[in-house]
Amino acid sequence: MDVQKSAHAPSPTAERSRPDVTRRSQRSRQAIYEAALALVAEVGYPKTTIEGIAARAGVGKQTIYRWWSSKADVLLEAFLDLSEQAARAAGEDTHAIPDTGDLAADLKAVLRATVDELRDPRYEAPYRALAAEGVVNEQLGRDFLTKLLEPSLQLYVDRLRAAQEAGHVRPEADPRIALELFVAPLAQRWLQRSGPLSHAYTDTLVDYALHGLAPR
Amino acid sequence: MDVQKSAHAPSPTAERSRPDVTRRSQRSRQAIYEAALALVAEVGYPKTTIEGIAARAGVGKQTIYRWWSSKADVLLEAFLDLSEQAARAAGEDTHAIPDTGDLAADLKAVLRATVDELRDPRYEAPYRALAAEGVVNEQLGRDFLTKLLEPSLQLYVDRLRAAQEAGHVRPEADPRIALELFVAPLAQRWLQRSGPLSHAYTDTLVDYALHGLAPR
Amino acid sequence: MDVQKSAHAPSPTAERSRPDVTRRSQRSRQAIYEAALALVAEVGYPKTTIEGIAARAGVGKQTIYRWWSSKADVLLEAFLDLSEQAARAAGEDTHAIPDTGDLAADLKAVLRATVDELRDPRYEAPYRALAAEGVVNEQLGRDFLTKLLEPSLQLYVDRLRAAQEAGHVRPEADPRIALELFVAPLAQRWLQRSGPLSHAYTDTLVDYALHGLAPR
Amino acid sequence: MDVQKSAHAPSPTAERSRPDVTRRSQRSRQAIYEAALALVAEVGYPKTTIEGIAARAGVGKQTIYRWWSSKADVLLEAFLDLSEQAARAAGEDTHAIPDTGDLAADLKAVLRATVDELRDPRYEAPYRALAAEGVVNEQLGRDFLTKLLEPSLQLYVDRLRAAQEAGHVRPEADPRIALELFVAPLAQRWLQRSGPLSHAYTDTLVDYALHGLAPR
């Protein structure tokens, strides 16, 4: 049966006729990523427009709308792509947290690297833009969190668990919360410009978080 | 006397023809505040437009452009006005942190109240919008910080210093950094939706921050 | 040959990025013409706005700005289009001046027809508007003259020259000036409402012009 | 004192509370006339605004709205004032048409003077503006006609009647129409820029009009 299928079946599996991924132009995709990052860096996120990205990438607007649903979406993918490139360029486990046995030292080292990264002008503009958009746009916020932040945070969870097993952290402490004690203040300062970022600052955070504010 | 004064000295101090503040319509100003807050709550910040605010407030666009420089600026003032009203309505020392002698209890009480406030739908939308805009727009970010956040943070600084004098906090700890240990994680979770907000959560933060993660 | 031409030479002759005429929507164009003429007739030229035309035509403002430079420009083209349609509808030589051998009779016939046309409410409003705008706006005035008036005036020149050859008009008379003797007074009366328009009036003009005011 | 004055009786006699003419500031009036004429000459009629006139005249907007009903109205009065001044400056019967007994010569002389006047840059801009506005705005058109044009035209009527009595013009000719034969073409050429203005041109008009186009 099904003799007369006649299938111009537009969507094999998809519910909403997604374009044919195999025919996608990688050339255009890369050009769009580059244009998006460049524009955000040059004129800021709000003045970055889809038309502007298309023009700069030498691409039709439809090519953007075909593959992404919004400006924020383009930028998120562009940023992820940038991160991957950077990661690949810098060798494998760039962001894995070392385990020298000295938890405080390991955390300080990683946070110092983070501070340096946050100051890299290539990252600053798009990162801020994504963070801001995520605050207001729930869908993007979730994507930003799961695709970009969670993987890094998981590394802290792993390291803290190892420290617990080694008896360097209170066994009943929840690592998912514990890591916020030094990560959140850093993020906050950077996002809100509420104070200077420095290695000394993150070192202090680690000390306070590990040993508490109350006198021993 | 002074018959031939003729002095129509227009600007006593002004640098560039600012409108005459004494003639400002308080009626319009209030209507604009209300419209702005309502729209942000109803349709979200990005879909809130100056034209929309003007229409809803029954006001000309120019009346907005005359007194504010941007949508964010309007919203910031509207929010400040809302806060002031709320403060006046709730009696004097609403936000002062109590000092019962038990620092942990006092902090937990305040943070629980903060959690409740962050969940108030009247505050959520505009607060998020302002926080997001401040991330990307440096000028607004600074205003947001100094006018809205700093006064609250200062209360923590004061309470922490009192605790230091009472010997409940290590004397060498910097209160400005110390407060970030419990304030920043809460802010972060709320802004990034990276976890549930609850009284239990903030209680935990206070415990971790005061006593540290390392075993005693 | 020419394998690597790569020449995407964008503008062969163009001076400054004119829109692509081949992609122009004829549907919109006609709708704009109709809306413009209707609005001028209904509310008058000064109260006719580009926004109004766009709204009535169901068209974006930009579609007007893309193809025309001003309200007057739209109206001029709309009026030209209207004239062409009317001409096509009325057969070929509508406006050609007949040559029965009796110059006075021929001129009177044509001027009577002109009087009737000037009273047609479809023509009155846009025609007045264009004439008025042309007085003040030199560029439009020239367009109005060359595209709309000159062709008609040329018909008078032709007829007068034929009359000269037939010995019915003084051979040294300049037809370009001569025609003004009966055309200009009619135009003037109509534009300035300085007197009633009637067939008797134009007949009189022709008589005066052909035979002069001085007694014979 | 005067605590219970309360009398803000708005309109003592008038049907529509016209302001008290006796208190009118002549200083402001003159300043407004000058500003209006200057602006029309400098930036053109459409870009001349009431606000601009008020600012340039050092006058409140209300002072203009109190005494005039529209921009066109201001300009008409300003122009009338200018004409009167010019007339007063140039002695009495400037514009009276001479009667030397030679009608053609007299008309040529007057029309030559008119051509010269039409070229005076002080007159050109406001005159054009008023003529154009009058075409489209019936009320102003009538005022323009009766206050500015009719008095001049009447002079031609008078001169033509005198010529009729002297037997130099056909007795059955209607002077009101006859004058249009040379006045309208000149006006038309000037308004529509449909040809050069020169003394030779107006001379020709007079010859054609007086002696006709048909061969004698």
Added chain:
DNA sequence: CCGTAAGCGAGACGGTACGTCACGTCTTCGG
């Protein structure tokens, strides 16, 4: 190996909002 259907660059289209300008009204002060 050739037709056909996709992705593509381009950009016109119906719209919405922008930020500015001028309108005509209204209110405040000073003379």
Added chain:
DNA sequence: CCGAAGACGTGACGTACCGTCTCGCTTACGG
């Protein structure tokens, strides 16, 4: 109470982008 000043509600301006929609034109595949 006139007049200078100018804030106000209104509405049009001309521009910038939005997201959708054709247009040819490559370009890869499947009969």
